Amino acid sequence: MLKDITLGQYFPMDSVVHKMDARYKIIITMLFLVMLFWGQHLTALIAGLFFVIVATALSWIPPKMVIRSLKPIISILVITGLLNLFMLDGGATLFQWKFLKITEQGVQTSVFMLVRICLLIAGTSLLTYTTSPIVLTDAIESLLSPLKKLNMPVHELAMMMTIALRFIPTLIEETDKIMSAQKARGADLESGNIIQRAHALVPILIPLFVSAFRRAEELALAMECRCYHGGEGRTRLRVLKSGMRDYIALGLMILMLAAVIVLNAVLY
Amino acid sequence: MPILEAKDLTYTYSIGSPFEKTAVDHINLQIGQGEFVGIIGHTGSGKSTLMQMMNGLLKPTAGTVLLDGKDIWEKGADRRSVRFQVGLVFQYPEYQLFEETVYKDIAFGPKNMGLDEKEIDRRVRETAEAVGLKEELLEKAPYALSGGQKRRVAIAGVMAMEPRVLILDEPTAGLDPKGRTKILSQLRQYHKRTGCTVMLVSHSMEDVAKYVSKLLVLSHAKVVCYDTPANVFARGDELEKMGLALPQITRVFRLLRDRGITFPDEVYTVNYGAELLRARLEGREPQC
Numbered sequence: 001m002l003k004d005i006t007l008g009q010y011f012p013m014d015s016v017v018h019k020m021d022a023r024y025k026i027i028i029t030m031l032f033l034v035m036l037f038w039g040q041h042l043t044a045l046i047a048g049l050f051f052v053i054v055a056t057a058l059s060w061i062p063p064k065m066v067i068r069s070l071k072p073i074i075s076i077l078v079i080t081g082l083l084n085l086f087m088l089d090g091g092a093t094l095f096q097w098k099f100l101k102i103t104e105q106g107v108q109t110s111v112f113m114l115v116r117i118c119l120l121i122a123g124t125s126l127l128t129y130t131t132s133p134i135v136l137t138d139a140i141e142s143l144l145s146p147l148k149k150l151n152m153p154v155h156e157l158a159m160m161m162t163i164a165l166r167f168i169p170t171l172i173e174e175t176d177k178i179m180s181a182q183k184a185r186g187a188d189l190e191s192g193n194i195i196q197r198a199h200a201l202v203p204i205l206i207p208l209f210v211s212a213f214r215r216a217e218e219l220a221l222a223m224e225c226r227c228y229h230g231g232e233g234r235t236r237l238r239v240l241k242s243g244m245r246d247y248i249a250l251g252l253m254i255l256m257l258a259a260v261i262v263l264n265a266v267l268y
Numbered sequence: 269m270p271i272l273e274a275k276d277l278t279y280t281y282s283i284g285s286p287f288e289k290t291a292v293d294h295i296n297l298q299i300g301q302g303e304f305v306g307i308i309g310h311t312g313s314g315k316s317t318l319m320q321m322m323n324g325l326l327k328p329t330a331g332t333v334l335l336d337g338k339d340i341w342e343k344g345a346d347r348r349s350v351r352f353q354v355g356l357v358f359q360y361p362e363y364q365l366f367e368e369t370v371y372k373d374i375a376f377g378p379k380n381m382g383l384d385e386k387e388i389d390r391r392v393r394e395t396a397e398a399v400g401l402k403e404e405l406l407e408k409a410p411y412a413l414s415g416g417q418k419r420r421v422a423i424a425g426v427m428a429m430e431p432r433v434l435i436l437d438e439p440t441a442g443l444d445p446k447g448r449t450k451i452l453s454q455l456r457q458y459h460k461r462t463g464c465t466v467m468l469v470s471h472s473m474e475d476v477a478k479y480v481s482k483l484l485v486l487s488h489a490k491v492v493c494y495d496t497p498a499n500v501f502a503r504g505d506e507l508e509k510m511g512l513a514l515p516q517i518t519r520v521f522r523l524l525r526d527r528g529i530t531f532p533d534e535v536y537t538v539n540y541g542a543e544l545l546r547a548r549l550e551g552r553e554p555q556c
Binding site: 079177178180181182184185186187189202203206207210211 | 320323325348352355356357358361363364366376377379381411415425426431518
């Protein structure tokens with residue numbers, strides 16, 4: 001059923017990576033992505049692989065979980081791989097059949113691309129595996145806070161994200177209930193063509209929207225009753241704190257990125 | 269032959285995860301044609317899960333549900349037709365209203381059954397009357413109605429399918445006392461008029477004691493007892509230990525008994541209790 005969908009794949013553990021400051025984790029992940037795409041040489045991929053393996057080991061996340069995170073993108077991987085394989089032209093021709101042609105360049109680029117995308121997904125999944133969605137939005141708010149000077153409603157955006165995350169499971173449960181109720185009245189959700197199926201969604205979507213609006217109104221009222229007045233002067237229950245491990249991790253990441261950049265410059 | 273039967277029915281949520289929980293644990297149950305059954309138990313005792321298995325919305329983890337002696341999960345069985353025969357009104361059913369008018373919403377079920385316009389019209393008008401909705405409300409938008417009215421529209425929506433078994437999951441939750449009595453007495457009239465089987469889920473003894481012919485008490489996913497109200501309330505101490513409050517009138521008579529004023533059987537309706545007391549005071553035989 002719908003309940004089995006896991007959104008926000010937080011995997012609670014008591015590891016060093018879990019305890020790290022979420023802001024640093026976000027910055028490191030971003031640098032990691034830069035490194036993956038900047039590096040034009042094998043070393044960048046090796047560095048990336050090294051990063052993912054070490055981070056997985058330190059976070060105590062079962063490696064199976066990290067590999068599983070690649071499952072949803074298998075189709076993208078296949079398409080990217082095939083496109084690169086056949087479209088790129090360069091180097092010696094390895095295989096030719098009518099208009100299909102595989103060249104050395106094509107093989108090299110497609111393998112590169114595949115490994116890159118896999119590492120990208122695995123690396124970013126580690127971020128969401130080790131950081132709860134709520135802490136993640138807190139960290140994003142904190143990182144974006146300089147934009148407040150430009151009159152960007154950073155706190156409001158973060159609050160909206162937090163509320164959305166909070167209500168996803170609630171609304172899924174609600175959808176489940178409404179679906180059962182309409183099925184009990186003979187609604188047919190499983191058969192028919194696309195148009196019929198879209199039509200069959202009406203009895204589910206309307207009550208769902210109505211209930212979402214009702215909840216929004218109730219929540220707004222409850223927040224006002226507790227004197228919520230936006231971000232100004234608001235303190236946090238969980239304060240983000242950075243420490244030695246965050247500085248070390250960031251330092252290592254910067255070193256790795258610098259090495260990749262230097263190698264790039266030297267080799268090309 | 270019972271119209272609806274559960275055999276070793278079991279349902280476990282989230283199998284294989286740390287949140288695994290057995291909500292219904294090997295339940296055996298027979299519901300006879302035309303019975304009015306009350307189902308009582310705490311929140312989390314498995315009432316709702318059991319009811320959703322009875323009309324084929326949830327697939328049992330183990331065991332079978334038999335409708336007219338036929339397994340509803342048998343290969344090739346038409347579960348949609350099972351749902352038309354065993355109508356289920358969910359908790360807070362008013363949140364499922366979606367049509368532009370009350371009329372159309374009540375007609376949703378019958379329409380899904382593929383009935384013709386005339387038959388649908390008859391059913392909509394009849395059930396609207398049965399739940400006490402006035403004609404002029406039929407053309408209104410459901411969202412413009414009061415909470416109690418919406419609830420009755422939702423109940424009518426299931427009644428209009430004219431199911432042979434009507435299951436209601438806490439139909440009076442969140443209503444004021446007046447709305448509660450109204451819905452319950454309309455339900456009883458409906459039961460009398462149509463002769464169909466009704467199952468009423470509730471956590472209030474007070475509500476069900478007056479109306480039902482049989483009581484099913486659930487606790488921790490298992491059946492505690494399934495008997496006539498008199499026999500169930502005779503085990504009052506046991507029920508109270510499970511935290512299920514007896515009807516007030518039953519408690520009054522139990523206190524009387526503790527003080528030495530005894531009556532032959534268990535009392536669970538106010539009228540009956542009043543008659544017993546009056547007869548005792550006047551020194552005659554009670555008349556009912």
